[in-house]
Amino acid sequence: MTIDGDVLEIELDMELDDVCELKEFVATRLKYIEEIIFVGGDEEFATSSLFSLLFSIKKTKPSIKIPLIDEELFTFKNFGKVYWKT
Amino acid sequence: MDINKLKEIFVEEATEIIEKLDVDIINFEEDPEDKELLNELFRGVHTLKGSANSFGFSRLGEFVHHFEDALDYYRSSDEQITSNIIDVFLESVDIIKEVMEVEIEGNPDLPHQYNQCLEEIKTLLQKKDTQEEKSSPTQSDLDNEGTNNTDEVNIEHLKKELIEDESLFRITLNLDDDVYFRGFDHSKLFKLLTKEGYILESHWDMSNIPDIKKFNPETSYITSIVIYFVSKEDEASIKEIFEYLDDTEYIFEKIYTSTKEAPITIDKADIKFGRREEDKEATAVTPKKGRRKSDIHSYVKIDTNKLDELFDSIGELVIAQNFLAENKDIQIMKNENITKTINILSKTTRLIQNRVMSLRMVPINDTFEKMKRVVRDASKKVNKEISLVVEGAETEIDKTMIDSLSDPLIHIIRNSIDHGIEDNTQDREKARKSPIGQVTLRAYHKGGKIAIEINDDGRGINKDKVLEKAKERGLVAEGAELSDSQIFGLIMQPGFSTADQISDISGRGVGLDVVRTSIEKLKGKVEISSSTGKGSTFTILLPLTLAIIDGMLVKSENDTYIIPTLSVIESFIPQKKIVHTVKDKGEFVDLRGEMIPIVRLNELLESSENRPNIWESTLVCIESENGKFAILIDDLIGRQQVVIKPLGYTLSGIKEFSGSAVMGNGEIALILNVESLWGSKEGKN
Amino acid sequence: MNEEGKRELNQDSSRFLTFFIDDEQYGLNISHVKEIIASMNITNVPKTPDYIKGVINLRGAVIPIVDVRLKFGMDERAYDINTAIIINEIDNVSIGFIVDRVEDVLSIKHSELTEPPKFGTNVDTSFIESVAQINENVVMVLNLKKIFEQSELVDISNIEKSENDN
Structure with a gap:
């Protein structure tokens, strides 16, 4: 997890503990973050909690850009297509 | 970019599309439920039409236009696509290939069958017109695919992804909020x-x-997840996955099983063809990989010349790195950091070298796919029912070899169907074989080489007949003793054809010798084995790549030469008692009872007139098309992978x-060309 | 010099890389010279004429090497520090020439080039395209194409024959 200017870079394979940490990190700095992107290769997601958090962030700050969930359709390397319903 | 460059790109892309059409049609015939294949065909043809017209290739455009109409009709109707229609499709692709050629050449003539084939296509369409009004599908139908979320439509769409024996499951997860x-x-x-x-999905x-x-990462807020899942496993074993869940937390339903489709119903007189029951295993080995939507990869096209240049540069890098590693001044320094760095450098260089090598490798699958059409055509032509089994299609082979491999394969396959498989089913039944002839294409790695086998379960090669014919044609001297593999090798001699009557399929004046020559050009060889009544196997052995060979380094008169390890049987220093000189015939070594002629490399290369004693020199025993022989050298240096350069x-x-x-x-x-070393000594010209 | 001046110069003169064999100075049109390298290890190729010394590996390319002395019918001479290999290229075919010593690049006006004399040198004059008198020296300009042609060991009939062999 790194922050580059106003872009937060995170990994898809973070564990629940990391998600807790991320939540704490983001909650206090949400003002400064404009975009959340994923870095790294083709890891699989380790917890669905991460996606919940992303949607929670989006709900709190609709202007934030999160490419992974902004698209209605997203394709995982090993898990096929993902459709988000909000 | 100038127009010629654009044209070049068009031609390349069009050729790719056209080749894929063939493959798609054949695959569609095997799996007529797969409408997605028809869609793909349609898209290919559609693209082709667009670019053909933009280059003013009007004859191509016109033809493709009608072909597109026909495909468009079938992809949106439920009408059975019969073998006859498939024939028209295949014929159309042939015409497209020909028109493409005349367009490129700027030749004003139309291909021979152009109008006839066009009429056939139009007839197909007329039939449909008289049937009923159909809703004309539009491009937007295509575009809507996949994003349509109405469950039923979606499931219909998902079903298309399935292949034989696979089932589609819907899993609905309603996990409680305390799952984590x-x-x-x-x-x-x-x-x-x-x-x-x-x-x-x-x-x-x-x-x-x-x-x-209000968000707590340790609480699940996900209301539900609906998963569309495909598996060949039975429901019970998949259900085991959910054993940690409460029954209320999931719904597991099987919604569809792809049933195995019977071969297309066709007239009895027609030859059936395609994958059958016994091919199941082969199918399982190679699921329809490339078409999975979830396999999203991006590719870059690279000119192979650029790869070669890259490879050359890396070769130089390896040399420079070796130079550093062996540099005395550096070694004297005994600096641990430098040694470490040089080791890293050496590892990295080799890594890069391997990676670049692997860029040249492509799966043989595409070539094998093309052979389906060959089998279909050949089986129809000689009226024999053939089933083609493909194995190991994922085996990778040097890109530069792929192109030169098609023709030899086509030739051998036609030969197997024409000469190998029995002429009628009665003969097969008598031999207790299935009435359907089987041809197997198999690729695999064999000791640092690529082996491609073409096997038929036909009558096998008749050794006596081959030998008789070879003697008749003066290819073998009367009374010559030949091993089985040498006899089988004769059928690849120029001017040899075992068929009593030259058929249209394989015996067009040129024989299997063409196969041999083209494989030898690839630095490979062909081995034939056969057993009477049971069938024959042609095995093409190829180096992993054309860029590197495994070579045996030998010394003769202070020069180093390389003998391809592929041809080496063994090397040894002979005992005096097994060396014989036969007057007027030359020198021989008695290797376990086999008299093998000796070729003195220095004399052959005219590099010196020294005649060292044979029992004090090293002999490298070679297997060549002309038989075994032994090369006399001064010394064996070792074995090494070497980068090949044309001379x-x-x-x-x-x-x-x-x-x-x-x-x-x-x-x-x-690198010594072993085939000519012995031939030239024999003076066979 | 302005652009126009340059073009004029290019039109009525050419640049030549000159080198020495014994005391004679020769020139090669620079447009075909790819590079000059110091003499290096040459791999002998059997069944070739003496003047083909073998092949070298130049950054991955295999290039045949002709010893110009032998080609011109002179005696072989041990290589020394001045010995150089000039890599020439015509129609994508490269050949290296071993020469005693490489000299300057000279601009020679076309008007200064004359027909080669039929006498007065120890060399087979068929390789010499023209000669030029530069100050005290005579520079003999070599006909590269001719040397290339004669260095080709393959003639068409040979290729056809070996193809029939297969």
């Missing part, structure tokens, strides 16, 4: 599922997620050498 606390996670289910099959309901102030235009006329190789130390050694 229980040490469980949706991700675990996803991972477990992918062990049993693959996930096509998942639909996540994220509508109940609170804002960040260049200036020196390519020296038939004793097939090329040169840059060795690890950057120096060049010449």
